[in-house]
Amino acid sequence: MADIVILGSGGFGLSLAVSAYNTGNHSVTVWSKFQQEIDDIRAHGEHRQKLPNVKIPEDIRLTSDISCIKGCDMLIFSVPSGFVRSVAGLAKPYADDNMVVVNSGKGIEEESLKLLSEVITEELGTDKLVVLSGPSHAEEVARGIPTTIAAASYNKNAAKYVQEQLGSHNLRIYLNDDVKGCELGGALKNIIALCCGICDGMGGGDNTKAALMTRGIHEIAKLGTAAGAKIVTFSGLTGIGDLIVTCTSVHSRNARAGRLIGQGMSPEEAVRQVGTVEGYACCNAAYKLAQKLGVEMPITEQLNKVLFHGGNAQEAITVLMNRPMIYEHEELHL
Ligand SMILES: NC(=O)c1ccc[n+]([C@@H]2O[C@H](COP(=O)([O-])OP(=O)(O)OC[C@H]3O[C@@H](n4cnc5c(N)ncnc54)[C@H](O)[C@@H]3O)[C@@H](O)[C@H]2O)c1
Structure with a gap:
């Protein structure tokens, strides 16, 4: 069992949360910067704007308290590219070297032209960064529609960990070393x-x-x-x-x-x-x-x-x- 925290309660963050939760093996927490967003998901049992008609199980913890990441096994960034650095900054005081850190966002930092994995690595100083990418629309991942993605890392053990923990009969994860x-x-x-x-x-x-x-x-x-x-x-x-x-x-x-x-x-x-x-x-x-x-x-x-x-x-x-x-x-x- 892994303790997984997902940063970002938009469509993709929630779909990864549901997918990880449905493996039956993990404790899953989703963090949003916005308490209102959390309250709205809880009140309606779903994110009506970002992932309509997908029920978010009660057992998935939702919070706006960033200290929730303390001691977790896997920390997944799932925020749009423009917010990755600021969210990494918020996470930094609670992150530690044991966590496998995953980026699922897709973009390039506009000012620095850096990749998001570089931004996160710079902010957190981790050597366990894994990029999760591939054809994976949130609407389908959340519904368990067969999907294949890659876990890319310079750290093979970290990529394997992500493959083992998040992979399922609906979500097939290939390893890749070309971050x-x-x-x-x-x-x-x-x-x-x-x-x-x-x-x-x-x-x-x-x-x-x-x-x-x-x-x-x-x-x-x-x-x-x-x-x-x-x-x-x-x-x-x-x-x-x-x-x-x-x-x-x-x-x-x-x-x-x-x-x-x-x-x-x-x-x-x-x-x-x-x-x-x-x-x-x-x-x-x-x-x-x-x-x-x-x-x-x-x-x-x-x-x-x-x-x-x-x-x-x-x-x-x-x-x-x-x-x-x-x-x-x-x-x-x-
Ligand atoms: N939606 C998909 O199917 C999908 C699939 C793969 C990858 N991605 C990538 O995942 C990332 C997130 O996409 P999404 O679809 O979940 O986006 P989204 O628009 O559904 O959700 C964005 C979320 O980001 C958070 N957010 C907004 N402003 C913020 C701020 N200032 N600070 C911190 N957090 C803030 C909010 O929780 C919001 O719900 C993107 O980079 C996207 O390309 C999306």
């Missing part, structure tokens, strides 16, 4: 999901979306390998796997925000309406990172124009379609 690749794949696919949503919103075709996904994973892999990730990771669960689910699922908030933008809504308003749209901030961060590493990312560059510089989506497609004709895998033919 950078897993994290970048999970963060960057949201950019492509926004693009696919925009394409749908404009009444675009399936060919165009397939092109965005395929050329999307290509440029994600280019940035990833330039940052030190392994190319094979991008053909796995945290790369193409997560990209497929995010670009095609009704559950994707990035695709939903994209559809609104494609229908003519301003990006700011679309993000305000949909809520957590990780691809928005990530597009800005990824574009900066690409410039820093000297990597060409045409799709990310065009989305950046649409989101932050008043660019027009139709013009963005025209620009992408009129780039010089090149080899598909140009790095093999230079």
Whole structure:
């Protein structure tokens, strides 16, 4: 039995809590910064906005007291990327070296361009950091729909611990040692999901979306390998796997925000309406990172124009379609 604490009572934090609880083996606590959110979940037995129609068992402890993490075996971060550093700061006084620390958030810290695992490691000083990523919509994880993800870590024992404790007949967890690749794949696919949503919103075709996904994973892999990730990771669960689910699922908030933008809504308003749209901030961060590493990312560059510089989506497609004709895998033919 493990004592598991999840930081963040949004859709994904709660789905991991239910999944861990349903193994029948663990004591599970979910922390929120907001007492009102906790009270609301308890009053209605579910999170009506973030994870509707999923009952949160009474035995899962809900609290806004961060000292709940004291002495736990596994500490899981499940907050949007913009809040990871501040939540890690709150957790720090109660964290210890024995805890396995898991990041399930997907993004890049906008100011520093650091991965979330780097932010958490910096704040907590842990050597037991594990990244949990892959195609895993909260709505399905919480309902026990068969799901596969990866637990990536430089510390094999820590990754194995996560695999053993959180894995179940519904949640199959593979080990991976490419932390950078897993994290970048999970963060960057949201950019492509926004693009696919925009394409749908404009009444675009399936060919165009397939092109965005395929050329999307290509440029994600280019940035990833330039940052030190392994190319094979991008053909796995945290790369193409997560990209497929995010670009095609009704559950994707990035695709939903994209559809609104494609229908003519301003990006700011679309993000305000949909809520957590990780691809928005990530597009800005990824574009900066690409410039820093000297990597060409045409799709990310065009989305950046649409989101932050008043660019027009139709013009963005025209620009992408009129780039010089090149080899598909140009790095093999230079
Ligand atoms: N929802 C999914 O299907 C899913 C799947 C895999 C990974 N993720 C990732 O998990 C992370 C969390 O996503 P989510 O879907 O649970 O988000 P969410 O929008 O459902 O929930 C966000 C939660 O973050 C917390 N929060 C909000 N503002 C905060 C603040 N200032 N300080 C501390 N906490 C705050 C609140 O508890 C809120 O409920 C994201 O990075 C997301 O990409 C989500």
